[in-house]
Every structure is written in structure tokens, then in C-alpha cells.
Amino acid sequence: xxxxxxxxLEFSELEEIxxxxxxxxxxxxxxxxxxxxxNITTLEEITEWPKTLREIFSQxxxxxxxxxxxxxxxxxxxxxxxxxxxxxxxxxxxxxxxxDRLTLCxxxxxxxxxxxxxxxxxxxxxxxxxxxxxxxxxxxxxxxFLQKEGKVITNIVFMGMGEPLLNFENxxxxxxRFKNWINFSPRRIxxxxxxxxxxxxxxxTSAPSVKLAISxxxxxxxxxxxxxxxxxxxxxxxLLKTLREYPLKYGQRITFEYVMLKGINTSKEDALKLAKILxxxxxxxxxIPFNPWEGCDFQRPDEEEIIQFQNLLISQGYSVFIRxxxxxxxxxxxxxxxxxxxxxxxxSKINK
Ligand code: SAH
Ligand code: SF4
Numbered sequence: 447x448x449x450x451x452x453x454x455l456e457f458s459e460l461e462e463i464x465x466x467x468x469x470x471x472x473x474x475x476x477x478x479x480x481x482x483x484x485n486i487t488t489l490e491e492i493t494e495w496p497k498t499l500r501e502i503f504s505q506x507x508x509x510x511x512x513x514x515x516x517x518x519x520x521x522x523x524x525x526x527x528x529x530x531x532x533x534x535x536x537x538x539x540x541x542x543x544x545x546d547r548l549t550l551c552x553x554x555x556x557x558x559x560x561x562x563x564x565x566x567x568x569x570x571x572x573x574x575x576x577x578x579x580x581x582x583x584x585x586x587x588x589x590x591f592l593q594k595e596g597k598v599i600t601n602i603v604f605m606g607m608g609e610p611l612l613n614f615e616n617x618x619x620x621x622x623r624f625k626n627w628i629n630f631s632p633r634r635i636x637x638x639x640x641x642x643x644x645x646x647x648x649x650x651t652s653a654p655s656v657k658l659a660i661s662x663x664x665x666x667x668x669x670x671x672x673x674x675x676x677x678x679x680x681x682x683x684x685l686l687k688t689l690r691e692y693p694l695k696y697g698q699r700i701t702f703e704y705v706m707l708k709g710i711n712t713s714k715e716d717a718l719k720l721a722k723i724l725x726x727x728x729x730x731x732x733x734i735p736f737n738p739w740e741g742c743d744f745q746r747p748d749e750e751e752i753i754q755f756q757n758l759l760i761s762q763g764y765s766v767f768i769r770x771x772x773x774x775x776x777x778x779x780x781x782x783x784x785x786x787x788x789x790x791x792x793x794s795k796i797n798k
Pocket of ligand 1: 558564565566604605606607608609610638639640659660661663703704705734735736737738739780781782
């Protein structure tokens, strides 16, 4: 018999199952707790349940888990996890230690359809959306490894492979499960987007209030469209209007990410334009020096150019940070994720 993955089910579906076995409601609460908080991988582990009940469930259901196929540690202690999904696709998650923080950068899609010119994931193109449980399981599986080392993930960022707002329903579901089932505070979650305007509006009204990061990368439409084709569909004026109307919690700011590409978007004029267009939006700017990858012609600006850009924005009253590049030696830095897509296509070609 084809077994059903319990992690792939909504609350109402789990509720149905519990009812159909004529079990009392507290069994439902226990099941959710064991799946999401105790992070079990087999039904056998639910020791709170009678053995017969575990056996009955094991015949019909299983607990889906992403399969770790590679784990690499950088010299700076950043770690990259490569997971295989049930259909053989692969995604990456990156664990970034920073002081007393331990941030997990998770993926939302296999590949990405938006094709930003500086991004390796964009170059792969789109393979598929991740299911809600595949999004959450990156967190659960990495947590399990860390548990053995006495560590816990303190922050989550949706800055891995893919554009989260193009996988809206599943991301929304995942955010609610993180909040309600895992008790992970939305204030410690950051969602980064290239700016899908209609989805951004929906996010503001229907999601728990996570932090928002916008990959801006240029301060005028001409330059932005050149490096981020999605800007043709949702130009800056529309994007910034949506952000001005975004329901921020008191004291909350929007992070603007700005990948610095030598000779493209790093001049004094670019900085002044950026300062001008962000006026009035509670913001924080993260400058990300471009991380080079093979086959991409952009270059990283030199240190001085970056600092000048930063200082100019600071003099205009902004909080501006330079994002340290982590995990470069294991291709785990921003925009360098691509899983083992190439191996995968080769394998599937052979299979055909
Ligand atoms: N799709 C989402 C989230 C994933 S990308 C988004 O675009 O926001 C996460 C961040 O990596 C984005 O801010 C993007 O601008 C940045 N990035 C992509 N490629 C990069 C590269 N080669 N060097 C530095 N940053 C890069
Ligand atoms: Fe997709 Fe983000 Fe990369 Fe652009 S920067 S291609 S939106 S993952």
C-alpha cells in the first residue's frame, strides 16, 4: 500500500486521521508535537503512544524526511547542507554562525525562474516549487544534526535558492507552521524577495509579521531591469509604493539588499539616487559585495569603493552595513547556491 507522508498534511487533514481512528483530540496535539517539536523520523519513536497504535499508523503513514547527501564546512565555520528530495531533485541550506547567532538560510524553490544576471541560482532556471514540508524540513533536519552538538538555530532567512514569493501559498503555510507548531518567533525570520508586488501585498495582510528584505540592487529602472529582469514587470515606483504601504510593526524596518557590482551600480550618483528613492521608508541597507562565480562577468568592487558608497549613504541618514561574505570556499555565499543540478541532469539523462 502507498503510505502517506504525515508531514505533507495540513492540520485539518491530521485532525481527520485522528478522528477516523476514533482517537481523542489530545492524540492530535501529541502527533503535531512529536513531528515538529520532537523532530522524530519514525512513528515508532512516539513513545507516548501505545505500541499497537504506533503499529497501526506505521502501516498507513510515514514521516517524510529530506535526505542529507552532502555536508561541507567552510574555514569560517559556515556549513552547507545538500538535501535530496523524494523525486531526486536537490536543494541547499546554509548554516551561518555569527557571534551568538546561528542562522539557517533556507531554500524556497529548486532553481529560480527570475534569472537575475549576477545570481548562480538564477542561471540554473526554474525546476519546481518546494512543498511546505520540504521548506520546513530543511530546518528540522539541520536542527537534528545540531542537537547532537548541543546547538540550536536562532534565526531563519529565506535567502537560499529560489524566490519565496513565487511559491506564496507554501511559504505562507510554512511561516504559520514555524510560528504555531514549532514556536519559532516570526521576529527571528527574514524573508528576502526580488519584489513580487501582488504577493508582497498579500504577505503584509496574511502572514505572521516576519522581517522583510528586498533585493533592490539598483536605484533606477534602467539599471535594475538590466540586472533583474523582474523589474520590467514590477518597476521601482510600484515596488516602493507597495513598501511604503506595507504594514510594519512598530519599530520594524525593511532591509534593502544591494549587491555591489563594480562599474555598474557603485558610483556616487547611484548612492545619492538610492538615498533619494528610499526616503520615508523605515529602512536598513545591506551592501553585499558581489560573490563571483564561474561564467559570470561581473566583478566585485574594491574595498575603498564599497566604503565610500557606505559613507555617502550614512551621511544621508541611513543605517548601512557591509555584509561579510561567508562560506565562499564551499560556494555557500549569497547567490552561489546551485545544488548538484548538473549531476542531477546528467543522471536523469542516463535514466531516460
Ligand atoms: N530570491 C530572493 C532570495 C534569494 S537570493 C531574493 O532575490 O531576494 C538572496 C540574496 O542574494 C539576494 O539579495 C541577492 O541579491 C543576493 N545575491 C544573488 N547573487 C549574488 C552574488 N553573486 N553575490 C552576492 N549576492 C548575491
Ligand atoms: Fe532568483 Fe533571488 Fe537569484 Fe534573483 S537573486 S535569480 S530572485 S534567487
